[in-house]
Amino acid sequence: MNVVATPKxxxxxxxxxxxxxxxAVSVAFKERMRxxxxxxxxxxxxxxxxxxFLDSSGLGAVVGALKQVDPGATLELAGLTxxxxxxxxxxxxxxxxxxxxxxxxxxxxxxNAA
Amino acid sequence: MPNRARIERxxxxxxxxxxxxxxxxxxxxxxxSTPLEVRRALERVLGDLSPLQLSEEDRGTVELxxxxxxxxxxxxxxxxxxxxxxxxxVLQGQQRxxxxxxxxxxxxxGLSAPSGEPAAVDVPTEALPEGGFxxxxxxxxxxxxxxxxDGDENRLTFSLKVGSLANxx
Numbered sequence: 001m002n003v004v005a006t007p008k009x010x011x012x013x014x015x016x017x018x019x020x021x022x023x024a025v026s027v028a029f030k031e032r033m034r035x036x037x038x039x040x041x042x043x044x045x046x047x048x049x050x051x052x053f054l055d056s057s058g059l060g061a062v063v064g065a066l067k068q069v070d071p072g073a074t075l076e077l078a079g080l081t082x083x084x085x086x087x088x089x090x091x092x093x094x095x096x097x098x099x100x101x102x103x104x105x106x107x108x109x110x111x112n113a114a
Numbered sequence: 115m116p117n118r119a120r121i122e123r124x125x126x127x128x129x130x131x132x133x134x135x136x137x138x139x140x141x142x143x144x145x146x147s148t149p150l151e152v153r154r155a156l157e158r159v160l161g162d163l164s165p166l167q168l169s170e171e172d173r174g175t176v177e178l179x180x181x182x183x184x185x186x187x188x189x190x191x192x193x194x195x196x197x198x199x200x201x202x203x204v205l206q207g208q209q210r211x212x213x214x215x216x217x218x219x220x221x222x223x224g225l226s227a228p229s230g231e232p233a234a235v236d237v238p239t240e241a242l243p244e245g246g247f248x249x250x251x252x253x254x255x256x257x258x259x260x261x262x263x264d265g266d267e268n269r270l271t272f273s274l275k276v277g278s279l280a281n282x283x
Contacts, residue, residue, distance in 0.1 A: 023185045024149035053174075055181045056247035064244045083174030090254055091247050092235045 001028045005036040008107055012040045015047045015103075021058030029058070033065035041072050047103040049079030059087055066097065074098070078106040140205040145184075147192040147200055147217070152184040155202060166206065172276040176211065179255050179274060182248040183215050191219025191268055210257075210273040217268050227261040227270065229253070 002017040014036055021029050037044050046065075048054075054062070066075045076098040080088065088094040100106035141162050145151040156177050163176065184200060192198035203214040222228070230249030235242065253259065256272040263269075 020153070022149070022153065022181065023188070024153055053177060053181075055178065055185060056245070056251055057185060059247055060244035063242050067239055067242060067244075082170055083178060086171075086174060087178065087247075087251065090251060091233060096235050096239075096242065 001025060001032040003029065003032045003036065011043045011045060011107060012037065013045050013047060013103060013107070015050075017050050019050060020053045021051055021061060022053065022055045023057040026057040026061040030061040030064045030068075033061075034068050037065070037069050037073065037075070039070065041070055042074070044069060044073055044075045045078050045100070045103060045106040046075065047078050048084060049081065049102065051084055052081050054084045054087055056087070056091075059091060059093060063093065063096070076100060076106060078103045140203050142204075143202045145200050145202070147188045147198040147219070149185070149188060152181065152188060155184065155200075156181055159202065159204060163204070163211075166276075169277055172274075175255050176274055176276070179252055179272070180213065180215075182252045183213075183270060183272075186248055187215065187217045187219060187268070190222075191217050193220065207273070209277075210275055212271070212273050213256075214269065214271045216270075218266050219268060221263045221268060222261060225261075225263050227259060 004015050004017070006013045006015065014033070016029075018025065018029070033046075046062075062077070069075050077088075078100040079102045080099060085094070085099075088097070088099070100109065141159065143155050143158055145155040159180060160173060160177055163173075168176070180202065184202070187198075187200050198217055198219050200215065200217045205212040228249040230251075230253035232250050233243040233246050252272070256274055259270070259272040261268070261270050
């Protein structure tokens with residue numbers, strides 16, 4: 001599971017370098033997200049720009065990743081490609097997550113807030 | 115050169131499922147029931163449809179609906195453990211793709227396809243659903259969905275609207 005985390009100041013940037021989050025990898029994805037995000041108290045930005053496809057089990061894994069972050073942490077998404085964005089919109093999960101156009105935009109939002 | 119798999123003019127009449135099987139030019143893929151085989155099958159379907167030059171959105175719809183249908187067969191009809199066989203057929207209409215997916219696993223509960231209610235998202239984070247999106251997406255993105263149990267066979271047919279295919283392929 002090619003997912004890596006890079007601290008950016010107080011923000012944790014998680015980069016998903018997988019082209020698909022589907023039934024074949026959804027369990028591993030959620031577990032990898034738990035490893036990377038446990039113990040991080042603040043904003044977590046997940047860069048999804050390399051993910052071209054996400055099915056309902058992948059969506060479930062992203063929701064699961066949100067539910068398992070530390071109290072006080074937020075899990076935000078960035079760089080959704082068109083099919084991935086469509087799944088979030090149709091299921092209305094786009095109302096649950098903060099979604100940014102790109103990781104850069106998400107990080108800039110943090111600077112402005114600081 | 116006219117594509118013989120294409121259905122006659124007019125309003126894309128629905129083919130009878132058996133008609134799908136009789137079409138020599140229909141795209142047909144047989145896979146075994148594992149998540150990695152589903153990946154491979156989707157790759158092949160999308161690859162074989164590439165001459166149609168579908169829009170990115172249409173490609174996404176085709177891949178997503180087929181993925182959800184196939185995942186359901188892998189997880190429910192064959193219950194993950196057994197290695198069952200799944201057959202996918204895709205036939206090109208003028209503005210639609212007609213799809214048929216058959217397997218020999220368990221019948222759908224109540225012998226009908228789930229209605230696919232939207233999952234509740236206006237709930238506290240800890241109560242958010244992590245599943246149950248599949249049938250909602252299938253119903254939302256497909257038309258003419260029909261399920262029938264024929265002996266020991268499950269047969270799901272549906273159509274997918276795509277941008278006009280009339281001048282392509």
